[in-house]
Amino acid sequence: MGVTKTQIFNTSQNQMATIFKVLSNPARIAILQYISKQDSCICNDIVDEIGLAQPTISQHLKELKSIDLIKGEIEGKKVCYCINLKTWVKIQNTLNTFFNTTKSNCC
Numbered sequence: 001m002g003v004t005k006t007q008i009f010n011t012s013q014n015q016m017a018t019i020f021k022v023l024s025n026p027a028r029i030a031i032l033q034y035i036s037k038q039d040s041c042i043c044n045d046i047v048d049e050i051g052l053a054q055p056t057i058s059q060h061l062k063e064l065k066s067i068d069l070i071k072g073e074i075e076g077k078k079v080c081y082c083i084n085l086k087t088w089v090k091i092q093n094t095l096n097t098f099f100n101t102t103k104s105n106c107c
Helices: 009-025 026-036 043-050 054-066 085-101
Strands: 068-073 080-081
Touching: 009 054, 009 085, 026 043, 026 054, 026 080, 043 054, 043 080, 054 068, 068 085
Parallel strands: none
Antiparallel strands: 068 080
16 A cells, blocks of 8 residues: 555554554464563574574564564574563554454345
8 A cells, every 4th residue: 555545544544454464474473473472582493483584584573573563672692572562452452442343244
């Protein structure tokens, strides 16, 4: 969607579209599932677990960080990632509101 086209939609619609776009990749879902089961993890652990190349994992992590869903701390030459619980809850609430207020009035 072009930058000018997003202007015709409200903030909530644009935010949800961004969330869905970031979550639309199965590798990112797998990364989130893996990170959510750890106290913290290091990028190479994710590479070993998911089975994708390190640059690919880094790109997916960048996308997840773009919506603040994960956060990372630098420890020497390593970066440890964890779920950003504040954003996680905010996204859950946004999606719950969307699904709970959408009527299913299909034929």
